[in-house]
Amino acid sequence: MTAQPDTETTPARGKRPKQGEPVIDRALSLLAVFSDRRRALTLSEMARYAGMPAPTALRLIARLVAWGALERLDDGRYVVGVRLWEVASLSPRGHGVREIALPYLEDLFEVTRHHVLLAVRDNEQAVLIERLSSKDATEVAYRVGGRAPLRSTAVGLVLLAGADQQFQETILRKPPENEPGVPDMPEGQVRRTLSDVRRTGIAMIRRSLPSRTVSVASPIFDAQGSVVAALSIVVPDGSTPPNVLAPAVRAAARAVSRNLGHHAEASPDARTHSQG
Amino acid sequence: MTAQPDTETTPARGKRPKQGEPVIDRALSLLAVFSDRRRALTLSEMARYAGMPAPTALRLIARLVAWGALERLDDGRYVVGVRLWEVASLSPRGHGVREIALPYLEDLFEVTRHHVLLAVRDNEQAVLIERLSSKDATEVAYRVGGRAPLRSTAVGLVLLAGADQQFQETILRKPPENEPGVPDMPEGQVRRTLSDVRRTGIAMIRRSLPSRTVSVASPIFDAQGSVVAALSIVVPDGSTPPNVLAPAVRAAARAVSRNLGHHAEASPDARTHSQG
DNA sequence: AATACTATTCCAACCAATGAAAGTAGCGTG
DNA sequence: CACGCTACTTTCATTGGTTGGAATAGTATT
Structure with a gap:
């Protein structure tokens, strides 16, 4: 300060330093x-x-x-x-899927009585749309309305596997986020995993933090056959064999897909076209 | 441009007819x-x-x-x-109460297997925050995110009964909305009902549309003792005697209140220490 | 009482916002 | 294939809503 030079362009009184954002x-x-x-x-x-x-x-x-x-x-x-x-409750990808999926989530919830999750993808992350949890369920990392990485969560992998090829490449090329409690996979393994997810309709992740849990997720399709959401359950590691959980999760996800107008046409070819 | 000056009130070219809303x-x-x-x-x-x-x-x-x-x-x-x-999921009166109440709603839901509702008041209406419904439950009038009148719904009556006196008068003085399917009460009866609700912690409403149902609602209190939400169940009329339902609803509502810090009375300290 | 911080009001300068007009695109019809 | 119709988008001269420093009021802390 102190100086009084201002010269020609006299700001006089009202100076408008930084302006310009809508x-x-x-x-x-x-x-x-x-x-x-x-x-x-x-x-x-x-x-x-x-x-x-x-x-x-x-x-x-x-x-x-x-x-x-x-x-x-x-x-x-x-x-x-x-x-x-x-207003937000009118968001098709928010409460929209939720409304349709909720009854099925509840059915699934009653089987395991731990956690049932519903998530959609927004940009480079998964957004948790719904979570059913019993009062005494194991601790879980994410809350409704929160975001989770695509590469290191079961729902994330499902959503990533269902995204268009170009987007997948973008994500795969980024350095892994190294989430604590989740063994991070090298790029090659992620690719193999995504391929498996597409083939089996199941993604599985073990994590040790905040508690030792197993997550099993399955994709939800809309009428056009696009993956619009992912459904998963989270149970304490060791409580129930994952291969018992998988069919239940897949069945629930399919039921929701059917409700969204996805005529499961035996999926003649999952991977759209040119491969390789 | 040297516009041809038509007449006096020349609209010229750039007329800005209605402008002025932020x-x-x-x-x-x-x-x-x-x-x-x-x-x-x-x-x-x-x-x-x-x-x-x-x-x-x-x-x-x-x-x-x-x-x-x-x-x-x-x-x-x-x-x-x-x-x-x-962002909306961060709304304390939206997902906030919901997050805390959900486990209790689920417990309650398992008892009746029809509908469990959670609502808060916004202005002169109740806003439905949560609804758990089984796939085969009876039809119900309101959806999550939707609004319901205060005078002719169970949750509405609970919220109205818990509002400040002045607001109650405002509502009571308005002509009733005459919802179809609900017998509308004269002002006197509404006043009596509200008094009963405050005394018993229970509101009950029978309605015939869209289906014959009974709703039983109970208030949820915050740490300051204000009614912040209403919890209710909706079952087909005749399926379960309301006097059996009332204790369950009240118990669930109390459990949620307790979780919100409703320790009977007066919390001396509400200070948050600024971190940062 | 002084200090430090937050909230609110004020107002002259001015830039983001405005909307008629024109251009582009899609679609059904004659 | 021209034509009319509707929906969407871009342009741009005009201006009023927006801006933020300064001043004031309120509140907690030292």
């Missing part, structure tokens, strides 16, 4: 500051995390609150609002 | 055009329902799509995106 993007970035750990935030926290001045944040937040996207608590902090949740 | 409001109104019946919409439909010109809608939608609030289908139509669902 309003909507800013508003959305205010929604994005919330996370599993940050479910209730103050104005200044939101402004800081979203990277904008407090007055700007306040103004935008006011609109979001007015609409119901955010709600204000008694202590002044903000949380995600029910209205947003309401 | 961008965020417009963007949000684009989200609000989706409903149970309208889950996939074209650009022009969205523009029409939201009441704005197509180019404007397109520009805003593009941002929403970029962020993931909306997704575009192969046929060009737009749907609510998973990303929005993901």
Whole structure:
């Protein structure tokens, strides 16, 4: 500071240093500051995390609150609002599949009484759409609304195996994420695994953290034959032989697929075309 | 351009007839055009329902799509995106209560095997947060994410009974909505019912449409002793005596309340230590 | 009482937002 | 194959909603 040079282009009073982001993007970035750990935030926290001045944040937040996207608590902090949740419940890939799959998930849940998961792919990760868990089930890593890697989870492998070839290559070429508790596979093994998943309709993963568990997942297809979701169960390692679980999971996944209009035409050729 | 000045009120070229709504409001109104019946919409439909010109809608939608609030289908139509669902899953009154309540809902579900509902109040309606239903359960009126009236549903009555006095008066003074299938109560009877609900912790409603059912609901309290949600079961009328159901519902609701920190009374400390 | 932080209000400058107009694409019809 | 119709997209001159520093008010901490 101190200097008073300014010269010709006199900023006078109102200087507008960094400006130029569309309003909507800013508003959305205010929604994005919330996370599993940050479910209730103050104005200044939101402004800081979203990277904008407090007055700007306040103004935008006011609109979001007015609409119901955010709600204000008694202590002044903000949380995600029910209205947003309401609109989001119309997401076909969110609550859409869930609504159709839920009864089957419940049936499956009653067999194992541990965890039943439903996930879809969003970009380079799996998003957990639903999770049924008994009160006394083993600890599990992911929560509903949370994200899981594609390469090191059973649902992730199923979703990856069902993605288009080009996307698979993109993922495979990336360095593995080295999740703790999961033995990371070299690229070649991942490719073999994906191929197996496509052939058998089953993916299986053992992990040791946060507890020793086995996950068995199977794909859910839509009417066009695309993999739109993955269904899986998670049980303590050793509780039930995986080869007993697999048929149950596959059957449940197929039932859901059928409900989505997937006429299981004996799948004349799983791998679309040119192979090799 | 030297426009030919027609007359005095020359619209010239660039006329800006109706302008003045904040961008965020417009963007949000684009989200609000989706409903149970309208889950996939074209650009022009969205523009029409939201009441704005197509180019404007397109520009805003593009941002929403970029962020993931909306997704575009192969046929060009737009749907609510998973990303929005993901953020919405952080809503304390949405998935928040749900996460805590779900195990208890499942226990309750196994007893009756029909419907278990979880709802919160938003404004003058109840919003359905969760619904567990068996595949062969009787038809039920409301879906998850949908809204139900306060005066003529079991969960609604519980939420209304737990609302502050002033709000209750506001609702009571409004003319009843006369839902088909539910005998509408005169104001006096509603008041008596609400009082009963507060005393017994149970609300019960019989309805004949879409099928003959009995609903039994009970309030869920938070640490401050406020009613934050309502839990209910819906069974076919005549299948199980309501006085058998009531204790089970109440017990489940209490278990959830306890889990929310409802320790009978007054929590002295609600301070969060700032970390960071 | 001083300090530090957060929340809110104010307002002049100005840039992102606006929407009519025109262009492009798809489709059914004469 | 021309024609009309509808839906979608791009362009661009105009401007009003948006912006953020500064000031003020409120609240917790030292």
